[in-house]
Amino acid sequence: MPNYSEKPTIIFDMDGTLLDLAYDDFIWNELLPIRYAEQHNCTLEQSTQTLFHFYQQHNHTLKWYSTRFWTSQVGVDVLALQVEHKHKVAKREGCIELLSYLKDNGYPIWLATNADYAGLQFKLEETGLRDYFDVIVSSETLGHAKEFIEFWQALQQEYAFDPAHCYFIDDTEKVLNGAQQFGIEQLYSIQQPSSGKAPRETCNFPMLSSLIDLIPILERNDLAMSEEQKKYA
Known part of the structure; x- marks a missing residue:
């Protein structure tokens, strides 16, 4: 019983x-493409396409959720990026x-x-x-x-x-x-x-x-x- x-x-x-989830959307879909474009000297359109490809490749895996992985993958400190905009959480x-x-x-x-x-x-x-x-x-x-x-x-x-x-x-x-x-x-x-x-x-x-x-x-x-x-x- x-x-x-x-x-x-x-x-x-x-x-x-x-x-x-608006905070995460802002970090990953708006801010990171801008920082990636600055870091890699490419256009925002190229940056967005590259990141979208990365996202699709690793979606629903542990890597997808890892700030360390994304930092190494894209050359931008993703955790620092989140902390920088913590007021949006x-x-x-x-x-x-x-x-x-x-x-x-x-x-x-x-x-x-x-x-x-x-x-x-x-x-x-x-x-x-x-x-x-x-x-x-x-x-x-x-x-x-x-x-x-x-x-x-x-x-x-x-x-x-x-x-x-x-x-x-x-x-x-x-x-x-x-x-x-x-x-x-x-x-x-x-x-x-x-x-x-x-x-x-x-x-x-x-x-x-x-x-x-x-x-x-x-x-x-x-x-x-x-x-x-x-x-x-």
Whole structure:
């Protein structure tokens, strides 16, 4: 019989889920092409095409998320670039309200991100979110990107959790597919990961318009679990 006295574990992605993806879009799609063009004495159009090719080649791999890799690949200190514009890092609306609600109500709160360790530490310091989480994991430390079931297997070995008794919220559908393959059932996406882009219209997973939309979902499920518990009383 399930242990209904335990709150489900809530696992969050970071960029595009708790944090506004507009910052990352600015760094990678606007600023880096300019710096690359300056560094390599080429046109902005050439720079953009070259970087797009790099991005496509390494998308959804650990290299894609590594600031060290990109620094060596493009000749621009990508982490320094992010720190230089740290004032643009922003929490998505409802982020603090949701995390505070979860903490006050005894939910285990985890952060599972593909951001490399250096980028993760930078954003945790800049946002002040570190103390909300019971577990913080970068895919770099587990050796697999979240898109793949091996990440979730490694996470479970490192920090035991029941995939049937947790929620995972992420803005990337391929990541959610990997979590689903592992066995996580309560999966939610984000309707508008970046404030600089229009909300998405379709997704294969239910989307949260606002982060606090998760609160009534949890409350309804808590009520259903309480009713189920009464059957065993």
